Amino acid sequence: MSNSHIISNLDIMSDSDIASALNAEILPMSAYLEDYKERVSENLQYYGWGGLHATHIGDQFHHGRYTVAAKLSHEPQWLSWLVRDTVAGKWRRLDMYSGVHSELPGRIQDAKYALSHREAEESDAVADEEGYALEWFLHHGPSGTHVCVVYPLNGEGNYFRWTVWDENRINEKWILRQCVKLRRERGEEEEAGAGSAPQSVHDIPEDEMVRILGGRKLIMVTPELRERAHVEPDVRDELLPRYLVASPPRIHDDLDYWLSPEAFQR
Numbered sequence: 001m002s003n004s005h006i007i008s009n010l011d012i013m014s015d016s017d018i019a020s021a022l023n024a025e026i027l028p029m030s031a032y033l034e035d036y037k038e039r040v041s042e043n044l045q046y047y048g049w050g051g052l053h054a055t056h057i058g059d060q061f062h063h064g065r066y067t068v069a070a071k072l073s074h075e076p077q078w079l080s081w082l083v084r085d086t087v088a089g090k091w092r093r094l095d096m097y098s099g100v101h102s103e104l105p106g107r108i109q110d111a112k113y114a115l116s117h118r119e120a121e122e123s124d125a126v127a128d129e130e131g132y133a134l135e136w137f138l139h140h141g142p143s144g145t146h147v148c149v150v151y152p153l154n155g156e157g158n159y160f161r162w163t164v165w166d167e168n169r170i171n172e173k174w175i176l177r178q179c180v181k182l183r184r185e186r187g188e189e190e191e192a193g194a195g196s197a198p199q200s201v202h203d204i205p206e207d208e209m210v211r212i213l214g215g216r217k218l219i220m221v222t223p224e225l226r227e228r229a230h231v232e233p234d235v236r237d238e239l240l241p242r243y244l245v246a247s248p249p250r251i252h253d254d255l256d257y258w259l260s261p262e263a264f265q266r
Contacts, residue, residue: 024216041244042074044229054241071245099144107147111136172201178212217246
């Protein structure tokens with residue numbers, strides 16, 4: 001089942017059908033209710049008019065250029081997604097901010113400032129390595145107008161590697177190491193030889209990228225959860241996601257890094 005078919009039928013699909021189509025695990029409601037520090041997912045109260053945009057796996061943005069594949073992180077004012085750039089054929093990070101109208105001019109100014117770092121960098125390779133913003137655009141949704149900023153998979157904004165000394169970020173080298181480790185565990189590297197190791201993070205297929213990030217885990221937004229989460233009665237259903245996507249677990253000690261040749265080159 002294609003992602004576009006899933007998106008267009010979310011309202012009529014059962015929870016189990018959605019999970020099966022996305023190859024995802026459904027977490028119990030308690031995963032949300034007991035998540036006092038909001039480490040698993042964002043609070044449902046952050047949605048509504050002027051709040052976060054209800055986003056689902058397979059959603060497309062910027063005229064279909066960016067397709068959502070996985071959650072990277074969340075905060076009260078923004079969501080960070082792993083997206084596939086269908087034009088460039090590359091993996092990117094998309095940060096989408098809440099639609100508070102009064103904050104829109106400031107968000108636009110911040111986005112332009114973020115992009116100015118890349119425009120000032122003479123080398124695109126250096127700009128990618130440093131994680132400078134690639135572009136920004138506006139998305140007009142039912143919750144308001146949202147500023148969206150696109151980044152490479154480098155940079156300090158990739159927060160789930162939380163206190164790792166290796167520049168406090170996920171980066172493309174980390175993802176490549178995890179891919180090799182994953183394929184070794186599945187026995188693919190030995191069967192296919194050294195050629196099975198991807199030359200670039202952008203060569204890694206979606207299913208492997210999702211597994212590297214810990215797999216898809218969903219919390220279904222049911223009427224009961226809406227009530228127990230104390231969502232205001234006047235918040236329309238279309239302003240809430242059909243499900244919340246759990247963020248990857250925070251990594252504090254990256255042993256794979258410390259055992260890699262990269263660690264000894266510093």
